[in-house]
Amino acid sequence: MAKPRIKVPKKASAGDVIKIKALVSHTMESGQRKDKEGNVIPQKIINKFECTFNGTSVFGCDIDPAVSANPFLEFRAKVAESGTFKFMWTDDDGSVIEAEKSIEVS
C-alpha cells in the first residue's frame, strides 16, 4: 500500500489560513458490486478522517461508500503557532492509516 500523500505548506505566518490536501490509496469497496459468481463484494471503505494540529481537532469527515476510490480531501486550517498536523484515516476493518506533517509558523 502506497503511503498517504499530504500537501501542507512548510512555512506560514501566524494567523494564516492554509490549504491542506490529502490523498490516500484505498479501493473504497462500496458494497454495491458483485463478483464473477454473483456474490456481493462486502463493503470496505475508509469511513472516517481526522486532522488535528498540536492535538486539537482541525477538521474531520464521516465518509460513506459514495466517496471515490483513493479518497481525496482538501480543506483549510488556521495556524497560530509552529507545530504538527496529524492525519488519521480509519478503515471499516478498524485499522488506521496515520501520517504527520510539520509547519513552521513565524
Place this chain on the structure above:
Amino acid sequence: MHFTNNKTLFTLIGIALCVTASATPVDEVLVIDEELEMTTRVQAVEGHPISEIYSGWHYRTPETRALEADSFANPGMLGVEQGEEIWHTVEGSEGKSCASCHDDAAVSMKGVGANYPKWDEKTQRPKNIEAQINSCRVENMGAEPYKFDKGGQKPLTAYIKNQSLGMPVELDLSEGEMQSWWEKGKETYYLRTGQLNLSCASCHEQNHGKHIRADHLSQGNVNGFPTYRLKQNKLISLHNRFRGCIRDTRAEFPDAFSDVLMGLEVYTTWRGTGLSVETPAVRQ
C-alpha cells in the same frame, strides 16, 4: 419486434454506435503544477495521415484536465510513488534492487520512457519498458519476471516513464527490424475486426473529435500510459487498453505483449511522435 438473432442486434448496435455531433479538441495548454509546460499538440511526423497530433488530454472535460495538471491531485501519482518504493526494494537471488545498478532514476531513467520500445538484439523483437523490467529481473536480479499487469509491473513502469515527463516521444525505427514491426503494427491499426467490424482507425483516425455516444473520441495516442482511468479508478497499462478496445469491437483479443500488440505499440507510439510523455495521464 423481437431480436431473433444476434446479427440483427449487432447491426442495430452498429447503427447506434454511428458517431454523432462533432466537437473539436479544446484549445488549452497543459501546464503541470504551474511550471512544466507540456507539448500536447504537435505537427505530425512525416508519413502520418493526420496533420496535427493531439494528446487525449484535449478531449477530456475541464475537471479531468485539471486533475492531470495537478501532480498532487492526480491519483496516478500514488502508483508512481509505489513504483519508487519498488525501485529501491531488493528482490531475487542476487540481492539487488533496480537502484543497485541504476542508482537515481531521476538521472538514469530520464528519457527512457520517451524512446521505448527499442530494438532488442537478443530476442530479435522490440522491447517495451515492461519487457526491459522483466529481463532485468531475470538476468540481473535473479527474480521472477512480472506477469502481465501483476506485481509491480504497472507502478514500476509508471515510475520509469514518469522520469521522462514532458520529454517528446521519439522512436528510432532504424534500429534492427523496428521498421518491419512498425509495418506489422500499421496493418493491425487498419485491420477491421470483431462483430462490429471496427479498426483502430475507424474511431481514432476517421472520427476523432466526434462523439461515440457520450464519449469524445481522441486520436488514441499512447503517450500517457500507464494512465489513470476514472472508470477503473486505477492505473491502466497500454496493453490492457489495447485489449479493451479490441474486446469492444467484439473480437477475440490477442495476448498482452504478443507480436500483434508489440507491433501495435511500436506503431501507435510512433503516431504520437513529438508529444510529451504524460505518464501518468488522467483519462475518463
Place this chain on the structure above:
Amino acid sequence: MNLNRRKLLVRTLGTIGLLGTSKVFATAEDVDAAIKAIAGDAEVTQGALTLNAPEIAENGNSVPISVSVDGEISDDSYVESVTIFADGNPRPEVITFNFTPLSGEAFAATRMRLAKTQNVIAVAKLSDGTVLSDTRNVKVTIGGCGG
C-alpha cells in the same frame, strides 16, 4: 414497428446482461428526510453556502465537488458541518465534513461517485443553529463502446 431509442437501449443492455436485477436507488424523499434529521425545527435557507460540482461528469466514478460557507469564523461562531447527499445513488449519504474554529475557513473538497444523472445536495449546519442548503444537478455521461 417503431423501435424507439429507450427500448433499443434497454433491450441491448438486457441482452448483454448489464441491467441484471433492478437496483434500488435513493429518492428525493429520502434526502428530504435526512435533511430534516439534520435541521430539526430550523428553517432550511439558501445563500451563504455554495456547492460546486460540474454540470457534466465525464465518469460517475470520480466527480469533483467542493463546498464553502461565506462568513467570518470565530470560537463562538463557526460552521459545524456540511453534509453531502445524492438523490439518485443507492444510498443518499456521501460525506459529512466536520469543521472547527481551527478550520479557519469552511471550505472542503473531495471526489464522489454518482450512479446516474441526479441532484447533489449540500446541507450546512452552523453553530448558531442556522441550516443552509445548496443543490446542483450533475449529468453523468455514459462512455463509448466500453460503457
